[in-house]
Amino acid sequence: MKTNTPRDMLAPGGVIKATPSVKKPEVIRDATTFPDTPMDDATSHDGNEDAEKTQTKNGNAEHNTSRRGHDSAEKNGTKPKSMADMVWEAPKLDGPQVFKPESIQKIGYATTSIGVPAIYFSGAEIQKLATSLGHAIVGKFSHSIPTSHQIQKALDTIKFRRGFTWKYINAKHILVQFEDIADYARLLSGPKGTPVWYIDRHPMRVLKWSPDFDAYCESPIAAIWCNLIGLPIHLFDQSALFAIGKLLGTTFQVDRATANKSRLSFARICIEIDITKPPPEEISLDICGHEVVQQVKWDKIPSYCGECKHVGHKSEVCYAARPSERPP
Known part of the structure; x- marks a missing residue:
């Protein structure tokens, strides 16, 4: 039977040219990139075996490393670390703070009070x-x-x-x-x-604020300014003023005019005092055997109520002591 052969396939002499085979492009199947693309059974099987071998190898390595650490601890005479040890050694800045008993200073004395657990803290x-x-x-x-x-x-x-x-x-x-x-x-x-x-x-x-702070009782300690009227000029010195202030209470600061000696008619000092007690209105300065009476003029001192433990009024007008006198 005679077939029709295209001319471009005929070689000289009527011989048919051999058609070169066209190789199809190879498709790379990446299970990670294309998880839905099935892989060949052989490839999948080989991959599983490789994964199992790798996992077994890693597991053995971890076991060997752990065992070497354990053996090293035994050789050095140290106790292997527990889970609690590892937690203590890895503090978390944003998590709960773990107590380390060995690094905590022991304070207080545990006892009981009327059958109730109690602890005593010293003044120090x-x-x-x-x-x-x-x-x-x-x-x-x-x-x-x-x-x-x-x-x-x-x-x-x-x-x-x-x-x-x-x-x-x-x-x-x-x-x-x-x-x-x-x-x-x-x-x-x-x-x-x-x-x-x-x-x-x-x-x-x-x-x-003080250690005996109570939300329902106000502290009677307040910082009050006072003037030392006619203080001798040579006592306008930081050391002398601090020493004088200690006679009145806890000395904090002096005003700028006192520090610069730009106003010599009086020295102004801020003193922390207990406003439940009347402050001294004069003190005595012994200067080389010569006694000088120094006047102390205080700024307004707020009242303190001993009944309700609040600043701002006296006990005589406290409604907490006499509820019947409270205005409607």
């Missing part, structure tokens, strides 16, 4: 714990408390010399901590010698 231990808070002041909002943004903005406006931090204690109190004692004295003494600051129309009374 309490003082050491309180010192860790630095210069701390409690801000109290009697009626309503502003937002955290308002509090931060108001404290920033005061422009303290160094850093400070503050935190909420409860719904009515905040704790403000200072790096510099001058900033501490500035907030404690108040804007105009009165220990009350206003934060966006919210009055905040400032109180000295």
